[in-house]
Amino acid sequence: MNRRDEDEFREFVAARLDPLRRTAYLLCRDWHTADDLVSITAGRLYRHWRRVRAADNVDAYVRGVLTHAWLDERRRPWRRERSSDDLPDQPDPGSGEPTLADRELLWDLLGRLAPRRRAVVVLRFYCDLSVEQTAEILGVSTGTVKSQAARALEHLRLLAGNEMAMEYGRRA
Amino acid sequence: MTYQQILDEAIGAPPPPAIDLDQIIGRETRRARRRRTGAYAMSAAAVLAVTVGGGLVVTGGPTATGPVIAGSPGTSVAEQTPEARVRTAMLAALDRAAPGLRWLPGGGRENNMAEWSGPAVAEPSWPVNRFSHLSASGWIGAGVAVRGDVRARLSIEISRPKAGQPAEPVGCRGPERACGTSLGPNGERIRVMELEARYEAPGQPVIRPGDRTVDVFRPDGTRVRVDAMSRSEEFLLTAAEMTAIALDPALSLP
Numbered sequence: 001m002n003r004r005d006e007d008e009f010r011e012f013v014a015a016r017l018d019p020l021r022r023t024a025y026l027l028c029r030d031w032h033t034a035d036d037l038v039s040i041t042a043g044r045l046y047r048h049w050r051r052v053r054a055a056d057n058v059d060a061y062v063r064g065v066l067t068h069a070w071l072d073e074r075r076r077p078w079r080r081e082r083s084s085d086d087l088p089d090q091p092d093p094g095s096g097e098p099t100l101a102d103r104e105l106l107w108d109l110l111g112r113l114a115p116r117r118r119a120v121v122v123l124r125f126y127c128d129l130s131v132e133q134t135a136e137i138l139g140v141s142t143g144t145v146k147s148q149a150a151r152a153l154e155h156l157r158l159l160a161g162n163e164m165a166m167e168y169g170r171r172a
Numbered sequence: 173m174t175y176q177q178i179l180d181e182a183i184g185a186p187p188p189p190a191i192d193l194d195q196i197i198g199r200e201t202r203r204a205r206r207r208r209t210g211a212y213a214m215s216a217a218a219v220l221a222v223t224v225g226g227g228l229v230v231t232g233g234p235t236a237t238g239p240v241i242a243g244s245p246g247t248s249v250a251e252q253t254p255e256a257r258v259r260t261a262m263l264a265a266l267d268r269a270a271p272g273l274r275w276l277p278g279g280g281r282e283n284n285m286a287e288w289s290g291p292a293v294a295e296p297s298w299p300v301n302r303f304s305h306l307s308a309s310g311w312i313g314a315g316v317a318v319r320g321d322v323r324a325r326l327s328i329e330i331s332r333p334k335a336g337q338p339a340e341p342v343g344c345r346g347p348e349r350a351c352g353t354s355l356g357p358n359g360e361r362i363r364v365m366e367l368e369a370r371y372e373a374p375g376q377p378v379i380r381p382g383d384r385t386v387d388v389f390r391p392d393g394t395r396v397r398v399d400a401m402s403r404s405e406e407f408l409l410t411a412a413e414m415t416a417i418a419l420d421p422a423l424s425l426p
Binding site: 001006009010013014017018021022025026030031032033035036038039042043046047106107110122125126128 | 178203292293
């Protein structure tokens with residue numbers, strides 16, 4: 001890579017560092033790991049910089065590299081997260097805006113989603129990628145993306161619509 | 173409120189990034205250089221093989237003279253320095269028993285937990301040093317290993333008592349959090365100890381870091397010690413993994 005390409009690469013990564021870190025954090029829920037994932041992603045982008053620049057949608061491409069970096073990391077045995085059937089603590093339903101308890105609950109819910117379903121949520125609703133782009137990155141059909149997103153949203157909608165109290169009332 | 177806003181709220185304020193672009197670029201540049209060098213070496217080897225093959229077919233004819241290959245980048249084990257041999261054996265043992273460990277780059281920060289931040293890399297620096305105490309001498313290698321969310325100082329020590337010095341007792345000493353002994357497949361005596369430790373990071377509550385040591389005492393007097401001390405309460409490696417590393421026959425004094 002010549003100097004000009006390298007400068008371009010630096011600018012590219014610097015401009016996207018914050019959103020990439022936040023996306024990685026949503027996927028892995030740990031800042032150390034998030035920074036590791038972004039570093040891995042940056043390394044892969046550097047390695048294939050000409051291919052990256054030629055991509056139709058560079059940002060979707062980059063998020064794909066990041067998502068695969070995370071999915072690859074998760075395949076290592078010690079990355080397997082424990083699932084839990086315990087219900088989270090009941091949040092404070094008094095406020096229209098998400099409260100700290102809401103955020104913690106959302107965080108907890110995200111953590112309980114299976115990895116690929118979590119990736120669907122992050123790519124679709126945080127990175128704002130289309131169903132088709134999400135499907136291409138994850139190597140699944142658009143129908144799978146839609147169904148996984150719908151199931152995940154059943155939980156997330158509770159927060160967005162402040163229906164938490166009703167839901168917990170039904171569970172109680 | 174959009175889902176993006178809700179998720180951004182959930183993320184909160186990120187800590188300062190621990191991503192070093194210079195380091196990433198340097199690593200990738202070295203990697204590309206290694207690949208190129210490897211490709212050239214393979215090409216040269218292929219040319220040599222073809223030439224030698226031709227020489228075998230033309231039996232009795234003029235001796236085929238292959239190209240002169242100057243200095244292959246690969247160095248055989250026999251040609252390595254003792255330090256390099258020990259290092260290679262230690263890293264191979266780690267890779268066999270606990271594949272996929274990642275590492276904090278750079279040496280010299282193993283003994284300061286406050287410096288155990290930043291992105292991990294695939295290649296350890298793993299400096300190896302010779303040591304000599306009053307009663308024993310040997311080699312020690314160490315690095316800060318990363319596995320999932322756990323970061324720990326990991327070291328391997330290979331030593332032997334000096335002439336006339338008594339061997340170290342194998343039993344448990346008493347003050348450990350947990351300790352057990354067993355026998356290895358080739359007569360080795362194995363001791364696994366979980367040690368009591370406390371660590372307080374600035375502004376953080378005191379934790380009891382996961383600190384485990386596995387000693388393998390071989391019948392020939394060699395002792396291999398694998399030690400891992402985490403920055404959190406979780407252990408970096410299981411006792412079985414650490415024992416497998418310590419039992420690795422490749423770990424020997426040069």
